[in-house]
Amino acid sequence: MNYSIAKEPIIVQEVIDKVVQREAGAITTFIGTVRELTHGKKTLYLIYEAYESMAVKKLEQIGKEIKERWDGADVAITHRVGKLDITDIAVVIAVSTPHRADAYEANRYAIERIKEIVPIWKKEHWEDGQKWIGNQLETVAYPTGKPEESDLNE
């Protein structure tokens, strides 16, 4: 199972171990963590929610896209759901390839694609309230729980 949604803390080494291969000269690991400050606003904790069965399928699709683009690549991705505190690990992506440049590029591709197509959402909890974060660029929050007219053209 190279692509999974986890309800418990992610063990980074277990994700890395999935992409170990004799043909690889490089493994890159991306670890996405929960940040305390976003534009000066203090986050207390996050809740991540997933459409789990579809999220796994979309992670598999990203892996497939990477293997088509970067020869000899192997990929493993685990994304956590539930309540996460500051500094907790939300996502781990491991990519192995024969040469290092491909491992860096393919790993970057994976995280950008996750923010586009994988049905996972985060709800930010602050001292003064909570909001579902509304777009994959993490720049727009919907105070009313829905996008405003001005958000729709971004």
Next chain:
Amino acid sequence: MNKVLFFAHLKDAVGEEVIELDTNGKSVVEIKELMKEKYPALNLENVMAAINEEFASDEDILQAGDTIAFIPPVSGG
């Protein structure tokens, strides 16, 4: 019968993650209209739909037993 799934702020608006509904033969856009009538607090602007775990277009038609999910802009990672 069909399952209709809601996530994130949509789940908050509907109060449930899944409802059962007979939407057989209706298109995605028709189901969106139905949902808006049923749940006035629901805002489906900017929301995509998935049928059986694959992104669908507004014109796609539901068959008996299909699951439709409404997918707000994602914010994982």
